[in-house]
Amino acid sequence: FDLISLTAYNEFDAMEIIDITGALGPTPAFLESEIGAENFSQELRIQSNDPDARLRWLVGANYSETEDASAQVIAIGTPDNVVAEVVNSDQLGEADNAAVFASVELTLTERFGVTVGGRYSSDDFEIVAPSGTLFPGSSNEFTPSVTLTFKPDNNSLLYATVSKGYRPGGVDTTFLDDDPNDALTSEYDPETAWNYEIGANATLFDGLLIGRAALFYMNYEDIQEVFFVPPLNLSTITTNGAEAEIFGAEFDVRLLVSENLSFNVNLGLLDSEYTDFDDSPSGDLTGNELPFAPRVNFSATGEYRWPVRGDMNAYVRVEYVYRSDQEGRNNNNPTELQPAYDLLHLRAGATFGNFELELYGENILDEEYFTNRRPGPIVTVVPGRPAIWGIRGTARF
Numbered sequence: 568f569d570l571i572s573l574t575a576y577n578e579f580d581a582m583e584i585i586d587i588t589g590a591l592g593p594t595p596a597f598l599e600s601e602i603g604a605e606n607f608s609q610e611l612r613i614q615s616n617d618p619d620a621r622l623r624w625l626v627g628a629n630y631s632e633t634e635d636a637s638a639q640v641i642a643i644g645t646p647d648n649v650v651a652e653v654v655n656s657d658q659l660g661e662a663d664n665a666a667v668f669a670s671v672e673l674t675l676t677e678r679f680g681v682t683v684g685g686r687y688s689s690d691d692f693e694i695v696a697p698s699g700t701l702f703p704g705s706s707n708e709f710t711p712s713v714t715l716t717f718k719p720d721n722n723s724l725l726y727a728t729v730s731k732g733y734r735p736g737g738v739d740t741t742f743l744d745d746d747p748n749d750a751l752t753s754e755y756d757p758e759t760a761w762n763y764e765i766g767a768n769a770t771l772f773d774g775l776l777i778g779r780a781a782l783f784y785m786n787y788e789d790i791q792e793v794f795f796v797p798p799l800n801l802s803t804i805t806t807n808g809a810e811a812e813i814f815g816a817e818f819d820v821r822l823l824v825s826e827n828l829s830f831n832v833n834l835g836l837l838d839s840e841y842t843d844f845d846d847s848p849s850g851d852l853t854g855n856e857l858p859f860a861p862r863v864n865f866s867a868t869g870e871y872r873w874p875v876r877g878d879m880n881a882y883v884r885v886e887y888v889y890r891s892d893q894e895g896r897n898n899n900n901p902t903e904l905q906p907a908y909d910l911l912h913l914r915a916g917a918t919f920g921n922f923e924l925e926l927y928g929e930n931i932l933d934e935e936y937f938t939n940r941r942p943g944p945i946v947t948v949v950p951g952r953p954a955i956w957g958i959r960g961t962a963r964f
Contacts, residue, residue, distance in 0.1 A: 573610040604635040623672040659695040680716040690735035708733040723769040734758040777821040785813040810843040835864035863891040879919040886912040908936035923961040
């Protein structure tokens with residue numbers, strides 16, 4: 568067996584200033600948010616190291632600790648000329664997670680196999696609100712998974728998987744009001760989801776065609792949903808209660824037309840819906856689509872490679888990406904719909920030994936799009952990258 572230790576530490580700091588002129592009247596105003604976080608994690612794992620053994624296994628434990636702090640200011644004026652501070656608040660938080668996990672993979676026969684795994688997680692958190700009020704909380708969950716595999720022959724694999732996912736609970740304290748008995752302060756429960764998936768992988772025509780297909784169904788309970796707090800909608804609360812379903816399909820195909828020419832096609836389809844969400848702060852949202860769940864994701868790549876001289880090879884690649892529109896908010900507000908977009912990329916380069924030189928063009932048609940949309944009283948978007956041309960060199964040692 569192998570003994571593996573994984574240790575990680577990171578720090579994160581950021582500041583954001585948003586112009587909220589209009590939210591407080593015609594006078595210039597802005598919202599400034601500063602956040603900082605520090606995270607440490609340690610994992611120990613023991614696992615078998617014989618890939619040909621009939622029984623393969625692993626057991627392990629993980630611990631992580633996160634400390635964060637945030638400060639928010641609503642001010643009249645501009646960042647360079649502050650007239651008055653309307654709200655000034657600070658908040659501290661700490662979250663600890665401890666988990667144990669195990670997995671066993673057993674080859675029953677030459678064609679059948681089974682993998683059984685499970686993880687038990689325990690989460691504790693503390694939030695100190697601007698008033699000094701302490702909000703402690705905890706949650707724990709066991710998340711199992713089972714996968715069955717069947718190999719009809721040496722070139723194909725069928726599988727079926729059932730697994731459970733879990734997101735721990737927490738507390739929201741708005742910087743406008745952190746009274747624990749107030750509707751603006753919300754303690755929310757863990758969110759869970761069961762995933763059911765069947766799929767197939769196959770290699771056909773002596774490796775000229777490689778394909779993968781999967782169908783899945785996800786059933787969410789107690790979804791953690793974010794809502795803005797009226798009347799200014801400058802703060803949010805998180806609630807539970809929603810149930811939702813997602814049906815999906817994924818297809819990947821790689822076609823080798825010749826030794827030089829190949830094509831890759833990827834297609835993802837989603838159908839999402841809140842099946843029970845009649846008591847949300849925004850009214851009955853049952854039947855709405857989930858936000859950030861595009862119905863169609865599609866990409867296609869064509870590549871031509873040829874030998875030049877010695878160990879030097881050249882290539883030309885064309886990439887096309889399409890994503891359909893998606894809802895930006897759980898109430899499916901049409902003004903916050905994220906429109907569909909498609910992108911075209913070009914790449915050409917050469918490899919020689921451990922070196923590669925590539926000329927590339929990304930979004931060569933200069934499509935205007937955005938990759939994220941933040942709802943609120945002032946809708947903000949993250950714009951996608953414009954047309955970019957460049958050269959890239961890579962050396963491997």
